[in-house]
Amino acid sequence: MTQYILRRVLIAIPTLLVISFVVFAILALAPGDPLAQFALNPAIPESTRERIREQFGLNQPWPVRYVKWLQQLAQGNFGFSFSSKSNVSDLIWQRLPQTLQVVGLAYLIAVLLAIPIGIISAVKQYSLFDQVATFFSFIGFSVPSFFTGLLLMLVFAINLKWFPIVYSSTLEVKDWSSFWQQVRQMVLPVTVLVVQQTAALTRFMRSSMLDNIPLDYVRTARAKGLADRVVVLRHILMNSLIPVVTLIALGIPTIFAGAIITENIFRVNGLGQLLITSIQSSDTPVVMALAFIFAVLTVTFNLIADILYGVLDPRVRYT
Amino acid sequence: MNHKRLWSSLPVLAILAMILAACGGAQQAPQAPAATEAPAAQPTEAPAAQPTEAPAAQPTEAAEEPAAVEPGGKLNILYWQAITILNPHLASGTKDYDGATVILEPLARYNELDELVPYLATEIPTVENGGVAEDGTSITWNLVEANWSDGTPFTADDVIFTWEYCINPETACTNVESFANVASVEAPDPRTVTITFTDPTPNPYQAFVGPQGMILQKAQFENCAGANAISDAACQAANLAPIGTGPYKLVELRPGDTVLYERNPEYRNADSVFFDQVEIKGGGDAASAARAVCETQEVDYAWNIQVPDAVLLPILASGNCDAVAGGSFGIERIVVNFANPDPALGELRSEPSQPHPFLTDPLVRQAINLAIDREAIVNQLQATAGVPTCNILVAPAALDSPNTSCERDVEEANRLLDEAGWVWNGAVREKDGMQLVVDMQTSINALRQGEQAIFKANMAEIGMVVNLKAIDAGVFFSGDPGNPDTLNKFYADLQMYTNSPSSTDPASYFEGYTCAAVASAANQWNGTNDGRYCSEEFDALYEEFVGTFDPEERARLAIALNDKLIEDNAIFPLVNRQTPQVKLKNLEGPTYTTFDSVLWNIHEWRRTS
Numbered sequence: 001m002t003q004y005i006l007r008r009v010l011i012a013i014p015t016l017l018v019i020s021f022v023v024f025a026i027l028a029l030a031p032g033d034p035l036a037q038f039a040l041n042p043a044i045p046e047s048t049r050e051r052i053r054e055q056f057g058l059n060q061p062w063p064v065r066y067v068k069w070l071q072q073l074a075q076g077n078f079g080f081s082f083s084s085k086s087n088v089s090d091l092i093w094q095r096l097p098q099t100l101q102v103v104g105l106a107y108l109i110a111v112l113l114a115i116p117i118g119i120i121s122a123v124k125q126y127s128l129f130d131q132v133a134t135f136f137s138f139i140g141f142s143v144p145s146f147f148t149g150l151l152l153m154l155v156f157a158i159n160l161k162w163f164p165i166v167y168s169s170t171l172e173v174k175d176w177s178s179f180w181q182q183v184r185q186m187v188l189p190v191t192v193l194v195v196q197q198t199a200a201l202t203r204f205m206r207s208s209m210l211d212n213i214p215l216d217y218v219r220t221a222r223a224k225g226l227a228d229r230v231v232v233l234r235h236i237l238m239n240s241l242i243p244v245v246t247l248i249a250l251g252i253p254t255i256f257a258g259a260i261i262t263e264n265i266f267r268v269n270g271l272g273q274l275l276i277t278s279i280q281s282s283d284t285p286v287v288m289a290l291a292f293i294f295a296v297l298t299v300t301f302n303l304i305a306d307i308l309y310g311v312l313d314p315r316v317r318y319t
Numbered sequence: 320m321n322h323k324r325l326w327s328s329l330p331v332l333a334i335l336a337m338i339l340a341a342c343g344g345a346q347q348a349p350q351a352p353a354a355t356e357a358p359a360a361q362p363t364e365a366p367a368a369q370p371t372e373a374p375a376a377q378p379t380e381a382a383e384e385p386a387a388v389e390p391g392g393k394l395n396i397l398y399w400q401a402i403t404i405l406n407p408h409l410a411s412g413t414k415d416y417d418g419a420t421v422i423l424e425p426l427a428r429y430n431e432l433d434e435l436v437p438y439l440a441t442e443i444p445t446v447e448n449g450g451v452a453e454d455g456t457s458i459t460w461n462l463v464e465a466n467w468s469d470g471t472p473f474t475a476d477d478v479i480f481t482w483e484y485c486i487n488p489e490t491a492c493t494n495v496e497s498f499a500n501v502a503s504v505e506a507p508d509p510r511t512v513t514i515t516f517t518d519p520t521p522n523p524y525q526a527f528v529g530p531q532g533m534i535l536q537k538a539q540f541e542n543c544a545g546a547n548a549i550s551d552a553a554c555q556a557a558n559l560a561p562i563g564t565g566p567y568k569l570v571e572l573r574p575g576d577t578v579l580y581e582r583n584p585e586y587r588n589a590d591s592v593f594f595d596q597v598e599i600k601g602g603g604d605a606a607s608a609a610r611a612v613c614e615t616q617e618v619d620y621a622w623n624i625q626v627p628d629a630v631l632l633p634i635l636a637s638g639n640c641d642a643v644a645g646g647s648f649g650i651e652r653i654v655v656n657f658a659n660p661d662p663a664l665g666e667l668r669s670e671p672s673q674p675h676p677f678l679t680d681p682l683v684r685q686a687i688n689l690a691i692d693r694e695a696i697v698n699q700l701q702a703t704a705g706v707p708t709c710n711i712l713v714a715p716a717a718l719d720s721p722n723t724s725c726e727r728d729v730e731e732a733n734r735l736l737d738e739a740g741w742v743w744n745g746a747v748r749e750k751d752g753m754q755l756v757v758d759m760q761t762s763i764n765a766l767r768q769g770e771q772a773i774f775k776a777n778m779a780e781i782g783m784v785v786n787l788k789a790i791d792a793g794v795f796f797s798g799d800p801g802n803p804d805t806l807n808k809f810y811a812d813l814q815m816y817t818n819s820p821s822s823t824d825p826a827s828y829f830e831g832y833t834c835a836a837v838a839s840a841a842n843q844w845n846g847t848n849d850g851r852y853c854s855e856e857f858d859a860l861y862e863e864f865v866g867t868f869d870p871e872e873r874a875r876l877a878i879a880l881n882d883k884l885i886e887d888n889a890i891f892p893l894v895n896r897q898t899p900q901v902k903l904k905n906l907e908g909p910t911y912t913t914f915d916s917v918l919w920n921i922h923e924w925r926r927t928s
Contacts, residue, residue, distance in 0.1 A: 031804075055549065081403070274575060
């Protein structure tokens with residue numbers, strides 16, 4: 001097992017290098033200019049912009065810049081952001097809590113909703129509950145978050161005025177009233193994310209249950225006279241959860257990636273919003289740092305999922 | 320057993336939690352968010368310089384007696400672009416200048432009438448009061464008595480330091496151009512600053528004036544001039560939290576998200592400042608920012624609402640808010656390519672040496688100008704935020720030429736094309752086997768695509784086919800010499816964008832139409848004259864303008880320069896864009912400005928009810 005983990009970690013290093021190289025190359029070759037805002041401003045002529053590009057090191061060819069970036073990274077330094085001229089790691093730390101709060105909570109709720117809904121849908125296949133759950137999960141699947149987000153905003157924030165549109169990141173939770181304010185501003189973005197994530201997980205849970213229901217061990221359990229609840233929750237569920245747990249583990253890195261569209265619509269200052277604004281303003285160091293962190297997390301959680309699989313399912317052996 | 324209970328009760332728990340959350344939300348609903356204390360439709364006094372003609376609803380009923388409003392509370396401002404840095408000399412966009420404006424001050428700023436208002440100076444120096452040398456070689460500012468927010472006094476040393484900081488090439492100061500003509504900055508005494516220019520200048524108000532002239536505290540930035548500016552940790556921190564002399568001081572900046580300010584007790588007019596706190600939140604989009612003011616009233620003010628009227632008007636109709644628009648945000652124009660962008664030319668494409676096959680014909684250009692329906696472009700898309708214009712220079716108002724006109728006349732346009740030898744062949748005119756077909760490019764933006772569509776329809780009426788192209792703004796404006804789609808290369812026949820002079824003095828603006836500024840491969844397409852218009856007469860006028868000192872004569876020449884460009888149809892001005900800001904009715908103070916930050920007078924903003 002240890003050997004297996006070690007081997008996987010070693011394989012991960014070249015993988016991460018290749019990922020970082022590809023992302024850097026794409027960013028370097030993509031059009032865009034961190035100073036595009038000043039393009040036509042005669043007060044900030046080309047000579048000034050050229051000087052600023054030099055300061056950012058953008059006058060060097062991109063392979064050189066990549067090597068420099070790697071050297072910095074080896075020292076644990078992600079460099080400084082072009083737009084705020086401050087350390088990228090500070091920016092990321094500043095935004096991580098909001099992302100974990102909003103996207104993480106949404107993921108948690110989605111898992112807590114999806115598993116029971118999936119179970120009931122499978123056990124009572126083609127029942128009214130199953131039909132309704134299926135209907136909603138297809139809606140969740142097929143309606144993009146920029147639509148649900150705007151729709152919820154229009155109905156619940158603008159027409160009903162139940163929730164605010166603007167997410168305040170300076171709100172400090174000190175007492176019950178500020179706690180309620182925090183809850184209120186989180187409801188809409190969390191709902192949008194829950195709708196999407198629940199949809200996928202419910203379908204997965206349902207089909208995994210359905211795979212197990214007709215199997216022999218289930219019939220044996222029933223033949224032994226076990227109560228239906230015990231058969232479903234003890235036997236079928238435990239076996240059906242194996243692929244779902246893996247899926248949930250693989251989904252965890254996406255929490256850290258934030259929710260680009262939802263965060264942007266609701267002005268949640270999370271990592272997803274940081275990523276998209278940095279891409280828009282060609283802030284290469286920030287984009288690289290985020291992309292690299294996501295890559296590391298994805299590789300790590302892939303490994304964790306694989307190990308979990310073995311823990312949950314004794315039939316799986318690592319060699 | 321425990322397991323079983325847990326699993327079976329999960330759905331119940333989840334549903335319970337949702338119900339609880341929903342009830343909580345519902346109970347909270349009648350309460351406005353703590354930050355806003357805005358009763359809806361209270362009439363307000365008209366702010367002094369209220370420029371808007373917003374079609375907002377009328378105040379519903381007169382208040383019995385306008386009770387005096389206690390100062391205090393929080394002012395909530397929404398920007399759809401977030402502030403990332405507060406050192407204006409390292410700014411990466413307008414938003415950063417605006418964020419710094421709340422804290423830092425220059426010697427003088429421009430008001431909504433494009434007049435200079437003293438800030439850290441006691442008065443505006445002029446030749447009459449002896450502040451400006453008659454030969455235009457120096458200017459002397461008298462400084463006010465003021466303290467930095469850390470309690471130390473503001474002196475002439477801070478002004479001198481700001482100059483030294485910015486002109487250090489390694490600082491890579493964004494505003495270095497405002498000091499281009501400055502030979503030295505000296506302090507005869509701690510309350511006086513004398514700026515000496517390398518050449519006599521007709522416009523001595525460039526250094527330390529407006530958004531580009533904000534003064535940094537020497538004590539805070541002393542070690543930050545040069546390469547340290549962004550590499551040193553202490554300087555990085557200072558860039559995000561400058562100490563200022565202005566009405567508010569910084570509490571917290573979260574780059575790319577929120578800036579929170581509080582009242583600066585050291586401010587010289589601290590008693591007149593209304594709000595305890597100011598928060599500028601960034602992100603999202605312009606339309607929902609307008610909704611947050613007008614419909615949910617969560618915020619007091621939203622910046623730069625660049626959305627088509629079809630979206631904006633219903634939002635404004637809520638009656639809770641006013642649109643503030645005026646001055647000039649820039650002139651939306653169509654630029655004519657005088658060089659030939661034909662791809663068959665290969666390397667020589669769009670080079671000034673290759674004249675355009677038909678756009679160099681003045682009759683064709685005049686016909687296009689006559690066929691443009693400026694009224695439709697404004698009324699159908701942006702009546703709240705723009706006025707049709709025939710001039711390329713409209714601000715300051717005194718320089719807006721009265722001599723031009725651009726009435727639509729399709730008949731005359733067709734007659735001109737007939738005269739020029741272009742004959743109809745089906746829906747397109749032809750001449751010498753050449754069809755009247757042009758490519759027109761602009762950036763991707765709902766408003767611009769609407770304008771393109773109207774232009775295309777207009778041109779169809781005179782037998783000209785327009786192929787439309789829209790390019791990502793990040794590319795179009797990037798100036799990237801490796802990219803074919805930049806406005807500098809102009810690989811199209813016509814292109815559309817907005818531009819405006821950066822100061823009340825249009826010299827550098829008009830320089831962009833001189834032969835010397837023509838963009839070509841030789842200057843890496845960095846010349847500011849992207850249309851490659853080149854006229855000896857215009858150049859001569861420009862030389863005369865640059866060498867003239869008398870303000871009245873300069874104004875006459877500026878108008879003459881504008882008229883020459885319009886007469887030659889070198890460029891087709893369409894709309895004077897007055898990007899609206901949106902504010903709650905009970906917020907007094909916000910106004911438009913052409914040459915300064917929209918927050919230039921934030922020390923005067925107050926709530927009226």
